[in-house]
Amino acid sequence: MRYYLLAALSASFLALQGCSPTLNWRDVRTDQTPLTALFPCKPDQVVRTVSLGAKDVAMTMLGCDAGDATFTVTYADMRDAANPGAALDQWKRTTLGNMRVGSASELPFPIKGASVSPQPVRVEVRGVRPDGTAVAMHAVWFASGTQVFQAAVHADSVSAAVAESFFAGLRLQ
Template identity: 40%
Template sequence: MPRPYPALALLAVAACTPTFNWREVSVAPTPLKAVLPCKPDKAERRLEITPGREVVVHALGCEAGHATFVVLYAELPQAGELGETLARWKGANLAASKAKAQSETPFQPAGALGLPQSVQVRAEGQRSDGSVVQSQSAYFARGTQAFQAVIYAPRITAEMSEPFFAGLRFE
């Protein structure tokens, strides 16, 4: 027997679906745990973060609520390069989106190294199509691994950023 109002049942189910379905994920093979609002995809590519040396940057990210959430990491040959690498990574990301930092504060998730370059940056820039994009990025390190956690959106809200950055921790 057919249901009398199948469209209403679909609307009721859709109304119960949260925009952000937060879940803890492992950023394997690193000891970092992160909280993402959607099922992440994985990618990697070679980038020249330090002049003359390419590293493989691994990414775990997804899109939800008109925002992109990404956790990236790179393995460096020496821990002594971490501070410089974090500073260069931050500069390259700001330049790529023609962004200016609006604020910068220290950032050290549980278990991360206490480097002066471990910061959280809020910025506003442009996408390749010229539209405005806000970003909130955190740069930090542990062992010989450099990390970036970033959100890109037309407008970043506390509902997006607080769970994402609070969920970063090392085991």
């Protein structure tokens, strides 16, 4: 009798573990933008002023950690639709420079509703964290009107399937 009780408890415990997935995907709508993102965890939000495109702008970052990876969506409103490409280019160069990435190949990133100029792009790189440890990053940069966006996954090793799920969940309304 005791054996069956122990077996039943073990089976129940294993079943409950299956009910708490590492990646618990949810739609998250960003404030004051047309973007909805599919996050694998509940993101925290932080806002800070940064210099981007020769002006100071409020940059908002939504981010969380799940499955040994960090997922972020960051955006800023340039308030001037004249040249979001320069801001995105500076943002990309700064990000890759901070990671000490020499060069990165870019691929087009299709996202319905994004501005076609500048063209949305995706990069997959290996670099280093501020503490000197290795990190992989899959990231996309795009614009919509006067707003510029970056979505990224950082980890020791980024799963292509997880990155695809995260990026496929980016939608502009």
